[in-house]
């Protein structure tokens with residue numbers, strides 16, 4: 001009996017075989033054996049569907065349809081995992097790949113994971129008659145672009161439509177989520193920042209990029225694509241139906257994190273704030289449909305999806321960014337702003353000159369919460385401050401409410417025993433100015449996400465009660 005070597009088959013046959021084997025979760029040799037057996041029996045064996053991912057009901061119809069556009073960046077390899085993660089959550093995934101994306105991953109692998117052919121060409125006669133870019137643009141609930149390269153974002157921002165990906169993005173009426181990924185210098189370039197700002201202003205949502213090591217060696221900074229699970233969470237937030245969005249149409253400005261006040265070019269005054277609580281509130285408010293501007297001091301956290309994040313260092317920069325973000329319906333001041341800055345920060349590194357330690361003269365920083373609460377014309381309807389206290393939490397918070405002129409204060413115990421600073425949980429008291437009286441609600445200890453969601457629900461109720 002003769003033997004058959006897969007390696008010697010024509011290239012196009014091998015290609016189709018590879019696709020079929022991948023879709024059926026078999027090796028190529030196994031697939032050949034089955035095909036031969038089927039041929040011999042003249043009764044085709046059923047083609048096994050790709051195994052339903054864990055947690056997904058095999059028979060259940062897809063909850064949502066996502067069109068994933070993969071652009072040409074090294075992070076494209078993570079998009080293969082993203083396809084799996086989206087399908088695990090019961091979403092149907094259709095994939096478009098740009099020409100450059102195909103230099104990094106093949107349509108074959110993306111197609112095998114998505115369970116259907118991948119679309120690559122604007123002028124593909126088969127797809128123009130069958131699906132076409134207009135139907136690709138419309139027959140979905142959400143378009144995710146991951147990785148979103150600097151070039152693709154530039155073309156989107158300027159309304160180009162010279163390949164399938166950009167034509168679909170221009171023709172769609174569905175929400176778009178971008179997961180930018182690029183070299184940190186490309187991300188920091190003014191042109192890229194201009195383009196992303198324009199896209200966000202056009203209503204496009206973003207997730208990431210994150211900071212850290214890049215795939216290229218010796219490169220680090222902001223530019224890593226968000227992890228697949230972060231992208232899935234952002235996609236799910238966008239897919240939540242509008243009736244779950246009690247803050248739709250509201251504008252909210254939030255401060256978060258510490259500020260850094262320079263002593264000289266290498267040293268600064270800082271505090272232990274992680275920004276976790278402020279960022280959690282920004283995420284929860286965006287998920288509730290608000291248009292959120294997050295003014296963040298230096299933190300180790302990714303920018304929340306769907307939130308316009310402004311990065312600042314000092315208290316003065318934070319105040320200026322908040323003022324630029326007004327008008328807003330609600331202002332939430334969760335940042336741990338440094339109370340003082342160095343009067344004359346050294347232009348050069350301070351040196352030990354034998355004359356003893358330098359005398360640093362401090363000046364008081366502007367109080368952002370108090371400044372905004374006392375505005376006449378642009379004061380948000382609801383001004384919410386935080387009170388970080390290490391003792392007599394409620395008493396001090398009540399005094400702060402009055403002194404700063406805010407409507408509510410979220411008071412938390414930041415003593416080492418409380419564990420709120422940098423930790424994931426928070427026990428807070430909500431202090432509410434109610435005419436001449438002050439009401440106090442003490443909430444149970446919960447995660448910072450839990451506090452954020454509860455606060456957002458209270459804000460939505462308050463705005464609804466006094467429209």
Ligand code: CTP
Nearest residue numbers: 333334335337365366367368369385386387388
């Ligand atoms: N805050 C602010 N700008 C400042 C200082 C504080 O906006 N320069 C805001 C914080 O974001 C928070 C509230 O004021 O919402 C209270 O901050 P906290 O640090 O608890 O109070 P302080 O104003 O620093 O007062 P104290 O030092 O007496 O505790």
